[in-house]
Amino acid sequence: MGRIIAIANQKGGVGKTTSSVNLSACLAYLGKKVLLIDIDPQGNATSGVGVNKGDVDQCIYEVLIDDVDVKDTIMETKVENLHVVPATISLAGAEIELVSTMSREVRLKTALQEVKEMYDYIIIDCPPSLGLLTINSLTASDAIVIPVQCEYYALEGLSQLLSTVRLVQKHLNHDLEIDGVLLTMLDARTNLGLQVIEEVKKYFQDKVYRTIIPRNIRLSEAPSHGEPIIIYDPKSRGAEVYLDLAREVIRNG
Numbered sequence: 001m002g003r004i005i006a007i008a009n010q011k012g013g014v015g016k017t018t019s020s021v022n023l024s025a026c027l028a029y030l031g032k033k034v035l036l037i038d039i040d041p042q043g044n045a046t047s048g049v050g051v052n053k054g055d056v057d058q059c060i061y062e063v064l065i066d067d068v069d070v071k072d073t074i075m076e077t078k079v080e081n082l083h084v085v086p087a088t089i090s091l092a093g094a095e096i097e098l099v100s101t102m103s104r105e106v107r108l109k110t111a112l113q114e115v116k117e118m119y120d121y122i123i124i125d126c127p128p129s130l131g132l133l134t135i136n137s138l139t140a141s142d143a144i145v146i147p148v149q150c151e152y153y154a155l156e157g158l159s160q161l162l163s164t165v166r167l168v169q170k171h172l173n174h175d176l177e178i179d180g181v182l183l184t185m186l187d188a189r190t191n192l193g194l195q196v197i198e199e200v201k202k203y204f205q206d207k208v209y210r211t212i213i214p215r216n217i218r219l220s221e222a223p224s225h226g227e228p229i230i231i232y233d234p235k236s237r238g239a240e241v242y243l244d245l246a247r248e249v250i251r252n253g
């Protein structure tokens with residue numbers, strides 16, 4: 001049975017997509033069968049694994065709104081063992097259209113029942129909001145990974161995210177666990193980054209991944225080539241740390 005993991009934080013630019021793409025690719029590199037689901041209208045995870053949005057016929061929008069079978073939207077990527085359900089800008093309308101839809105919070109969960117057996121991991125790249133797309137993702141997931149940028153204001157908004165997680169656990173998905181907080185974009189030369197690590201560890205304790213993602217220029221270059229880091233520059237520090245994270249995620253179950 002595949003483990004479904006949502007990568008979520010309503011704060012923008014904290015490393016959700018970078019982590020979704022590279023964790024997925026590294027899990028696949030380690031021999032796991034992985035499905036990456038892009039549920040952000042920006043479609044950055046889609047292009048990040050080399051899918052040209054112009055080639056997308058049906059995306060996650062049709063799955064959520066038109067009841068299209070998710071199997072009919074799955075595309076191959078440059079990485080062996082890694083498939084993607086893409087997102088295009090059409091998804092921007094879904095947040096509003098879902099409001100008046102029957103079972104609006106459980107549409108993704110229902111859709112994924114069909115493919116859960118086919119993969120070891122299903123990773124969902126969430127948009128920077130706590131709207132129905134993120135609620136659908138949390139409702140469908142076994143676990144949430146929360147990327148937190150090692151910067152000032154890092155913890156801002158986390159209490160709102162955690163209360164959303166608690167509401168989903170109470171009303172929609174009793175099984176949802178916080179798998180971990182992932183510290184991202186650390187600049188180890190600054191005291192600030194180290195202070196944020198301390199603070200996050202004090203608050204989340206053993207829920208913080210041991211792997212900390214440093215700032216790495218190769219990680220920021222890779223998306224413009226449509227390649228996960230493990231293909232773009234497998235010897236880079238970025239590739240090393242996301243492989244470490246993938247191993248940690250596998251160990252966590």
Ligand SMILES: Nc1ncnc2c1ncn2[C@@H]1O[C@H](COP(=O)(O)OP(=O)(O)OP(=O)(O)O)[C@@H](O)[C@H]1O
Pocket residue numbers: 011012013014015016017018019040042044126127128184185186213214215216217219220221223
């Ligand atoms: N470890 C890193 N080192 C250097 N650059 C990074 C790193 N992680 C992410 N970035 C860059 O930071 C920017 C934001 O990252 P990313 O797109 O992953 O965040 P996000 O949380 O998905 O953003 P959004 O909320 O808009 O979806 C991107 O330009 C990305 O390339």
Ligand SMILES: [Mg+2]
Pocket residue numbers: 016017018040044126127
């Ligand atoms: Mg993103």
